[in-house]
Amino acid sequence: MAGDRDAQWTMLVPSAQRGDRAAQTALYEQFVRTVHGIVLAHVGSQSADDVTQEVFCSVFASLSSLREPAAFAGFLCTAARNAARDQLRRQRRAPVAVSPDELASPSERPDESAARRELAERVLATIRSLPEAYRETLVLRLVGGLSGEEIAARTGMTHGSVRVNLTRGMAMLRPLLAEAGLP
Amino acid sequence: MNERDDYLSDPTQPVDREVAALEQALAPLRWRARACPEVALPRRRRWPLFAAAVAVAAAMLVAAWFLFTTVDDDSLRPGAAMRTFATKATARTVPLGDLAEITLHPGSELQFRHWHAGTQALFALQRGAISVRVQPPPAVPVEFFVVDTPVGRVVDMGCRYELQLRSDGSAHVLVTEGAVTFRAGDRTVWVPVDAAVVVDARGPGTPCFLDASDDLRKAVLEFDAVAQKALDLDTRLMSLKLVINEIASPRDSLVLWHLLGDPEPQVRAVADAELRALVGSPPGVGKEPELTAADWLAHLRLAFWQPVRGK
Numbered sequence: 001m002a003g004d005r006d007a008q009w010t011m012l013v014p015s016a017q018r019g020d021r022a023a024q025t026a027l028y029e030q031f032v033r034t035v036h037g038i039v040l041a042h043v044g045s046q047s048a049d050d051v052t053q054e055v056f057c058s059v060f061a062s063l064s065s066l067r068e069p070a071a072f073a074g075f076l077c078t079a080a081r082n083a084a085r086d087q088l089r090r091q092r093r094a095p096v097a098v099s100p101d102e103l104a105s106p107s108e109r110p111d112e113s114a115a116r117r118e119l120a121e122r123v124l125a126t127i128r129s130l131p132e133a134y135r136e137t138l139v140l141r142l143v144g145g146l147s148g149e150e151i152a153a154r155t156g157m158t159h160g161s162v163r164v165n166l167t168r169g170m171a172m173l174r175p176l177l178a179e180a181g182l183p
Numbered sequence: 184m185n186e187r188d189d190y191l192s193d194p195t196q197p198v199d200r201e202v203a204a205l206e207q208a209l210a211p212l213r214w215r216a217r218a219c220p221e222v223a224l225p226r227r228r229r230w231p232l233f234a235a236a237v238a239v240a241a242a243m244l245v246a247a248w249f250l251f252t253t254v255d256d257d258s259l260r261p262g263a264a265m266r267t268f269a270t271k272a273t274a275r276t277v278p279l280g281d282l283a284e285i286t287l288h289p290g291s292e293l294q295f296r297h298w299h300a301g302t303q304a305l306f307a308l309q310r311g312a313i314s315v316r317v318q319p320p321p322a323v324p325v326e327f328f329v330v331d332t333p334v335g336r337v338v339d340m341g342c343r344y345e346l347q348l349r350s351d352g353s354a355h356v357l358v359t360e361g362a363v364t365f366r367a368g369d370r371t372v373w374v375p376v377d378a379a380v381v382v383d384a385r386g387p388g389t390p391c392f393l394d395a396s397d398d399l400r401k402a403v404l405e406f407d408a409v410a411q412k413a414l415d416l417d418t419r420l421m422s423l424k425l426v427i428n429e430i431a432s433p434r435d436s437l438v439l440w441h442l443l444g445d446p447e448p449q450v451r452a453v454a455d456a457e458l459r460a461l462v463g464s465p466p467g468v469g470k471e472p473e474l475t476a477a478d479w480l481a482h483l484r485l486a487f488w489q490p491v492r493g494k
Contacts, residue, residue, distance in 0.1 A: 010301040021221070028219035036214040045212045053220050060222040067280045068261075070301030074321025113211075120211040141191065142202070143209045148192035156321020156341075160481035163192045164465065170191060170202070183204040 013069035016060065024060050031073070032056070034154045035080045037144035041128060041136040042084035043091065045121060055083045073154050119182070126176050127169075134169030137162055261300035268293045270311070279304055282323045283339075288312040288347075296331075307331040308354075312347035315339070319361060334382045335367030342376065353383035357393075362484070372441060373480065375488040385411040389441045392434050392488075399429035403438055416447065423450055433462050433487045440483055443476045462487060 009030050015023035035055050040048045059079050066075055127135050127142075140151045148166060152159040177183065190199040259279050268277050269292045276286045279298065287293055291311025298304040301324075308330055317328045320341040328339035330346060332354045337346055342361020348354055356365055357379040365372050365380055365387050372387040374380050380390040388407045391400050406422040426438065439461065442454035458479065465474070465482035474482075 019222075024222070025219040033214050040212060048212075049215065049217065052214070053217060057220045057222055060220075068282055068300065068323070070324055070327065071282070071318075071322050074323075077321055117211045120209050123205065123208045124212060142205050143212050144214070145194065145206070147194055156324060158325065158481070160477045161485070163478070164481040164485060166191045168465070174201075183208050 010069045010072070013063070013066070013072045017063045017066065027072070028056055031076055031154065033144040033146060034073075034140060034151075035076060037140035037146070038077060038080040038136055039084045039087075040124065040143060041132075041139040042081065043087045044128070045124065047087055047091065051083050051087050052080075055080045058083070074156050077155055122180065123177070123182055126180055126182060127173060129176065130169055130172055133165050134172060137165040138169045138173065141166055259295060259298060259304075261298045263295070263298060265297065266295050267309075268295065279328070281318070283315065283317040283328050285316075286314040288314070303327060303329055305329045305331065308346060308348060309333075310348060312345065314343070314345050316343045317341065317361075332382075334384055335365055335387065338364045338366065340364060344374075351383070353381050355379065355381050360490075370444075373437075375437065375484065376490050378437060378488075389438055392437055394432075395435060395438075396429060396431060399426070399431070399435060399438070402426045402429045410445075416449065419447065420449060420453075423453060427453070427457055430457065430461060436462050436483050436487055440476065440479055443479065 009027060012023040012026050016027055032052065036048060036052045039051045039055070043051060055076070059076055063072075066072060124139070124143075127138050129135075130138070136155075137151060137157075140146045140155075141148070146154070148162045149159055151157070152162045155162075157165075189196040191202050259277070261280075268275065268287055270287045270289050272289050274286055274288055276284055277293070277295075278284050283304070285293065285306065288311055291313060292309040293311075293313060294307040294309060296305040296307060304327060306329070313330070315328070315330070317323050317339045323339075323341070325340045326338050330337045332346070332348060333352065334354050337344070337354075337356060340362040342358055342363060344356055344358045344360075344363050346354065346356050354365075356363060356374055358374050358376050360376055362373060362375045365374060365382055367382050367387045370386050372380055372382075372390050374390045375392075377394070378390045378392045381388050389403050391403055402422070402425040406419075406426050409419055409422045423442070426442075429435075430439065436458055439454045439458040443451055443458070445451050445454065462483070465478070465486075
């Protein structure tokens with residue numbers, strides 16, 4: 001159950017605050033897809049991986065200021081949104097350049113990989129045109145692979161709100177994808 | 184919710200092709216495993232003599248403080264012992280770490296019962312009134328901050344609210360941000376921002392928004408009174424009709440939503456039909472949705488129960 005796992009991560013926070021590397025790694029593994037999804041929903045894919053790592057660096061460095069372990073998820077999600085917005089401002093000033101080699105997966109031919117990547121970028125751009133609540137929830141589900149229950153536990157929303165965001169987000173996304181000729 | 188939505192919300196359910204195609208298309212953007220970054224925490228300075236001198240000075244200051252001043256420490260922390268806060272002529276604010284603030288109005292008494300880290304902070308209002316401000320979720324999880332009253336339990340769902348015990352023994356809740364639930368006996372009511380409810384020994388009334396018409400509020404009071412007196416079904420249905428006649432705004436869906444939980448099936452059926460006629464089904468659900476009260480709640484909160492702008 002997601003609830004049991006949540007109880008476990010709450011217990012890891014005090015150790016992580018003391019700098020325990022194993023506890024930090026366990027929290028990282030629990031939350032990295034959530035942070036990545038939130039960042040991706042705001043800034044796009046080119047810089048999402050680096051921003052995700054930066055979020056964990058800054059959160060672990062300032063974790064001692066957190067008094068309530070259960071507030072860790074909210075602390076982290078807020079840090080992710082703030083970091084993503086900062087990155088967005090930086091990107092507007094200096095757009096990120098990405099080389100084709102960086103995009104290719106070793107097992108694919110560069111042209112196949114580039115085509116798949118381009119399709120993914122176009123779908124993501126369409127999702128990013130939705131209101132924030134829908135786009136974040138949809139990215140966490142469709143890219144991060146989190147279930148509605150997991151999204152609720154990690155973002156503080158109720159499970160019902162997540163379901164509504166997913167359903168309504170998909171309803172808004174469908175005509176936009178069709179209009180753009182996307183799957 | 185239909186099958187598509189089941190898979191959308193829960194990937195262990197039977198696969199929906201459209202959603203799976205999107206997952207496949209977005210696969211190149213998935214997180215590629217990287218190691219957890221190593222973070223150098225601020226180094227502790229190793230100045231034992233300096234530290235010892237500071238400790239001695241601090242101890243002397245603390246001793247002087249206790250000798251020459253009266254301490255009035257309102258701070259609470261996880262695991263703190265039970266204690267009672269009381270006010271006479273002036274208000275007093277009690278912080279719950281950085282998670283919440285409770286302001287006791289003059290002439291009030293509030294007992295702190297426990298703070299279990301990550302699980303629950305429990306208070307009991309014994310007299311007077313309090314204003315509560317809880318950090319919104321996800322900073323503080325919903326249902327973490329709880330206040331008991333003699334007539335039931337107020338559970339924070341991420342908000343600010345006012346709670347008052349009146350001389351007739353009833354409790355009055357007004358929510359100014361977010362929402363609370365008020366649980367009394369076997370009934371729980373949902374009180375969103377800009378709505379209020381009165382709870383007495385017979386149980387919670389039905390919440391109404393402050394901008395509901397006077398006629399609707401009167402009709403709801405009458406309906407609650409009839410329900411609490413356990414009168415016959417015909418009388419209840421007649422008082423229900425009076426409520427329905429006064430439903431005018433989509434925000435009045437707050438009243439209808441509460442009637443979906445009525446123990447009487449005929450009342451529930453009328454409430455369901457009126458709710459669909461008033462606000463329609465949530466967009467994105469199938470043609471024949473079997474909506475639960477929780478589904479309706481999620482939809483109504485977002486669509487109709489938000490704060491009214493420009494008030």
